[in-house]
Amino acid sequence: MSSNQKIDKRIKRTKKALQNALITLMQSHDFKAITITDIVEHADYNRGTFYKHYKYKEELLEDIIEEVIKDLVDSYRQPYQHTDSLTFNSLSASAVKIFEHVYAHANFYQLIIQSNALPGFHKRITNELKKLPLQDLAEIEPSPDIDPELHASYQAYAIFGMIMEWGEGGFKLTPAYMADQLLEMLKFSPVNSRFKIRSDLEK
Amino acid sequence: MSSNQKIDKRIKRTKKALQNALITLMQSHDFKAITITDIVEHADYNRGTFYKHYKYKEELLEDIIEEVIKDLVDSYRQPYQHTDSLTFNSLSASAVKIFEHVYAHANFYQLIIQSNALPGFHKRITNELKKLPLQDLAEIEPSPDIDPELHASYQAYAIFGMIMEWGEGGFKLTPAYMADQLLEMLKFSPVNSRFKIRSDLEK
DNA sequence: TTTGTTAGTGAACATCTGTTGAATAAATCT
DNA sequence: AGATTTATTCAACAGATGTTCACTAACAAA
Known part of the structure; x- marks a missing residue:
């Protein structure tokens, strides 16, 4: 039924936790100021686990964006x-x-x-x-080739x-x-x- | 005559060198992959000098953009x-x-x-x-309040x-x-x- | 040209990064 | 259920980061 049958439960769980951690941290901190260590500590996961799924935090953010x-x-x-x-x-x-x-x-x-x-x-x-001031338009003859x-x-x-x-x-x-x-x-x-x-x- | 009379020669010289170094590095490397150390080594400046002028490389890039x-x-x-x-x-x-x-x-x-x-x-x-497919438009009466x-x-x-x-x-x-x-x-x-x-x- | 100011240097520091390996835990498969 | 696969952990590593300090070299103003 579900679209993702084969994906390991642990992966989904971990990714969701990391995503939530990043979202939470973004409420109060500039994106650039948030470290990988911040994210994993907040999600209570090992730092190596992050790197197993993402190269950098931008990639994690893109997962959130994708949804x-x-x-x-x-x-x-x-x-x-x-x-x-x-x-x-x-x-x-x-x-x-x-x-x-x-x-x-x-x-x-x-x-x-x-x-x-x-x-x-x-x-x-x-x-x-x-x-x-690009608003000021002028009269030109129409042509459909756009x-x-x-x-x-x-x-x-x-x-x-x-x-x-x-x-x-x-x-x-x-x-x-x-x-x-x-x-x-x-x-x-x-x-x-x-x-x-x-x-x-x-x- | 010139618009910037009071700016120290050294600052202009350093910033230009750092800007040029970043531009050069961007020709061959992904922006994210370029480190501060890369930039200062390429420009032959001390790393601390970079941080005297910029917080992160994005700020340096913004200087380039500004021009x-x-x-x-x-x-x-x-x-x-x-x-x-x-x-x-x-x-x-x-x-x-x-x-x-x-x-x-x-x-x-x-x-x-x-x-x-x-x-x-x-x-x-x-x-x-x-x-x-937002291209398909429809007929509506005109109204000027945009x-x-x-x-x-x-x-x-x-x-x-x-x-x-x-x-x-x-x-x-x-x-x-x-x-x-x-x-x-x-x-x-x-x-x-x-x-x-x-x-x-x-x- | 001298004086006060400030940019740049070099070194050191704690922290973060990105990666690795072996051990463990939890999932999947039959 | 047990066997197999794989995600996660923990520890360790070299390199990069961001910051600080005293030192010097270069600049601006008089």
């Missing part, structure tokens, strides 16, 4: 399974689900942000980009940016509001909108 | 200074300048990506978001996402193409576009 990601994917797929919840459209429902997932794991996301688990570079450069890879990365990081901003504000806003904001920003995208259809007819 | 960011801001401001380069419009020119800046520092950006200086979380979650903070973060991370995608592809694409792609994606934004004006008239 949260799993829930994110599940959350996203929910609207497609329960058609009754499709009040608006599928994207709107998915967007809500994504932000609801983050909201449900707000403690975790805030922990990641607070404990400086994600370091300086992307934060530094995106903060600088934020200052630049690189799908670039577009996917653009969209992914954009949503990630919304989550970061949300988290730095302490997750005060509601998931529904966040989803609405995302839809507002996406609204005029040509892909499936009436504008795209209209410009297609113009050809 | 690149400075160039990014300068690059962005260029179009506003030289009006002759405004072939299209200000945003288009700014976008080109940003991507030209990245292209000029492609070695640095690739170094950051390759050496895993930015760790798992944002990469992991955004890669997952990329898989979700949170400026959220929008700024959205845009900043979106562009950062383009740069990451670009870098992971080895910076094969040209800066002009990247700028064009950005403009394509922004094109239908309501803020200043003809669509916005049209929908305003509909009221």
Whole structure:
């Protein structure tokens, strides 16, 4: 039944204990300041046991992240399974689900942000980009040839940016509001909108 | 004349040497695998000297990043200074300048990506978001109340996402193409576009 | 050029790291 | 159930870390 039949009980037990220890320590300490010794002492395991499973604490953190990601994917797929919840459209429902997932794991996301688990570079450069007045758009003729890879990365990081901003504000806003904001920003995208259809007819 | 009159020559000399040593080491080693001892031995300084200026190697890296960011801001401001380069419009020119800046520092950006200086979380979650088919948009009525903070973060991370995608592809694409792609994606934004004006008239 | 200030040196220290080996405990398998 | 496999322990190791100290060398200001 369960997805992991062959994994040794001891391994699961140990990994969970180490994960919990790290999470607990991250509540009060900067990620960088937490030592392997801290983790194993807090979890009451031998230091060698840690190294049997992980190379460094970042790897342990990634295990924790992996579980949260799993829930994110599940959350996203929910609207497609329960058609009754499709009040608006599928994207709107998915967007809500994504932000609801983050909201449900707000403690975790805030922990990641607070404990400086994600370091300086992307934060530094995106903060600088934020200052630049890129909002002022101009009129250009439409053209549909957008690189799908670039577009996917653009969209992914954009949503990630919304989550970061949300988290730095302490997750005060509601998931529904966040989803609405995302839809507002996406609204005029040509892909499936009436504008795209209209410009297609113009050809 | 110079912006830093009061800073001791020795400090500048030492910091530059340490920065260069780290950059050199990052060419061939994973960031995490580089030790403080490696850096000071390569720069031929005492280990205590390192700790006089930096707490950990991440702080040293941030100093390097700071210089690149400075160039990014300068690059962005260029179009506003030289009006002759405004072939299209200000945003288009700014976008080109940003991507030209990245292209000029492609070695640095690739170094950051390759050496895993930015760790798992944002990469992991955004890669997952990329898989979700968020591209399929739906028709909704326009409304202009977008949170400026959220929008700024959205845009900043979106562009950062383009740069990451670009870098992971080895910076094969040209800066002009990247700028064009950005403009394509922004094109239908309501803020200043003809669509916005049209929908305003509909009221 | 002298004087006060501070960066860099070298050495020492306790602690943490990453790895290893043999012994023990707990799991899995038949 | 017993036999086999393997996770965990404990101890030990060399190397790296982060900090401190007195010493010197280089700098800035007058």
